[in-house]
Amino acid sequence: MKQKISNADCPVRKSMQVFAGKWTLLIIFQINHRVIRYGELKRAIPGISEKMLIEELKFLCNKGFIKKKQYPEVPPRVEYSLTPLGEKVLPIIDEIAKFGMENL
DSSP, X not given: OOOOOXXXXXXXXXXXXXXXXXXXXXXXXXXXXXXXXXXXXXXXXXXXXXHHHHHHHHHHHHHTSEEEEEEOOXXXXXXXXXXXXXXXXXXXXXXXXXXXXXXX
16 A cells, blocks of 8 residues: 555544544454443453443444444343444454464
């Protein structure tokens, strides 16, 4: 790929605006190819606060990476899964994990 100036149109810059969050890739990695409930997702990511998880889930829903399904029950049941766009991120996460295992 030809190196470009990292201006506002730079694809790396645009991607980093989405994936630079501390928890973003971990959330996508934990959801993976399954449907996961909020509580299970929270337990799967030690150290994330309730507030941060809620904010990140809203952000990822708004960007089209995950979908949220709410059921009209008491207590409320909410499930999350990846959209086709979110599934495109999984190979990137796999490569990051591979790099970490081999080099860190």
